[in-house]
Amino acid sequence: MNVLVTGGAGYIGSHAAKLLLTSGHNVTILDTLELGHEQVVTNLRTLPQANEQTLAFCKGSTADRETVTKLLREREVECVMHFAAYALVGESVTDPLKYHRNNTGAAVELLEACDASGVSKFIFSSTCATYGEPSEEFIPIKESTPQHPINPYGNAKLAFEKALMDFRTKREIEGRPFACAMLRYFNVAGSDPDVLIGEDHDPETHLIPIILQAALGKRPGVTIFGTDYPTPDGTCIRDYVHVQDLVSAHATVMNALGDCDLRTYNLGIGKGLSVREIIEAAKQVTGVDFKVSEGERRPGDPPTLYADPSRVRAETDWVPQFTDVNEIIRTAWDWFSAHPDGYAS
Ligand code: UDP
Numbered sequence: 079m080n081v082l083v084t085g086g087a088g089y090i091g092s093h094a095a096k097l098l099l100t101s102g103h104n105v106t107i108l109d110t111l112e113l114g115h116e117q118v119v120t121n122l123r124t125l126p127q128a129n130e131q132t133l134a135f136c137k138g139s140t141a142d143r144e145t146v147t148k149l150l151r152e153r154e155v156e157c158v159m160h161f162a163a164y165a166l167v168g169e170s171v172t173d174p175l176k177y178h179r180n181n182t183g184a185a186v187e188l189l190e191a192c193d194a195s196g197v198s199k200f201i202f203s204s205t206c207a208t209y210g211e212p213s214e215e216f217i218p219i220k221e222s223t224p225q226h227p228i229n230p231y232g233n234a235k236l237a238f239e240k241a242l243m244d245f246r247t248k249r250e251i252e253g254r255p256f257a258c259a260m261l262r263y264f265n266v267a268g269s270d271p272d273v274l275i276g277e278d279h280d281p282e283t284h285l286i287p288i289i290l291q292a293a294l295g296k297r298p299g300v301t302i303f304g305t306d307y308p309t310p311d312g313t314c315i316r317d318y319v320h321v322q323d324l325v326s327a328h329a330t331v332m333n334a335l336g337d338c339d340l341r342t343y344n345l346g347i348g349k350g351l352s353v354r355e356i357i358e359a360a361k362q363v364t365g366v367d368f369k370v371s372e373g374e375r376r377p378g379d380p381p382t383l384y385a386d387p388s389r390v391r392a393e394t395d396w397v398p399q400f401t402d403v404n405e406i407i408r409t410a411w412d413w414f415s416a417h418p419d420g421y422a423s
Pocket of ligand 1: 314316
């Protein structure tokens with residue numbers, strides 16, 4: 079299939095681009111390179127499957143409807159996987175319009191470009207942040223859990239989910255089938271087991287990369303944000319899913335989408351691990367006894383979030399390969415120890 083991967087030079091998008099390319103699809107990466115890395119494209123070009131037909135790169139924004147329409151037509155794109163987005167919850171509170179402009183507005187422009195070209199499938203990177211802080215009765219989180227985001231990041235992602243659903247309905251009414259999937263991610267972690275691509279955020283805010291940077295001596299240590307949560311060890315519980323498994327779910331769903339399908343899936347392993355458990359696992363994997371301190375809660379962190387992934391498991395062939403967190407951390411450690419300064423290394 080001919081697939082456009084927006085944000086394909088970023089962390090999750092690059093793993094999707096690699097998987098699609100190595101499974102025989104033609105990939106077009108669209109990325110502003112504001113947060114993505116050109117080195118991703120260079121590295122993907124070293125793959126034996128990569129040539130001018132199978133891998134193309136366009137530096138640009140989904141907001142540029144004219145350019146994107148032209149690109150979709152030229153590359154005869156059939157499916158769009160839309161990863162490009164800002165994803166810092168704290169920043170979304172201080173600059174909400176940045177999130178609404180990009181994560182919703184620019185994504186709507188992308189849909190307009192899809193409407194003007196031959197795209198008939200759309201897979202959207204949504205988030206468990208659209209559920210906000212579900213009460214205990216909704217844990218583990220099913221797709222039917224009420225969506226009440228508690229920050230502009232979640233609001234903007236939910237707004238685009240709704241735009242996408244409305245657009246799909248319009249196309250069905252017109253008799254021009256358009257299928258879409260909303261994939262709500264939990265905590266994505268780990269890196270490409272081949273170490274060709276990996277995680278490189280600036281600033282880094284996520285727990286596992288921060289821990290591994292501490293293990294590498296690039297940070298003085300790790301601070302646990304809150305030890306008084308109503309959880310067994312007092313620290314927050316999250317569902318860590320390997321990036322390779324996450325993107326394989328995208329490919330599985332893309333292949334499963336029928337003409338006018340609308341699918342919504344939670345992508346997590348279905349197992350909750352606390353911050354302390356992640357720290358202990360990382361100490362084992364790295365063999366480094368890095369410094370750990372206990373700090374205040376980070377505003378907006380719900381105590382417990384983990385998925386009920388039974389719908390995606392029942393309705394598709396998706397089987398996550400990385401169910402042991404030590405293995406997830408090991409792939410991240412392989413990347414970070416080989417690239418302590420990310421793609422700049
Ligand atoms: N966390 C922490 N110290 C850090 C970074 C994160 O204790 O330096 C905690 C954070 O409060 C949350 C969990 O680790 O409970 C996962 O945070 P992350 O930012 O990786 O993902 P989130 O769940 O916020 O999407």
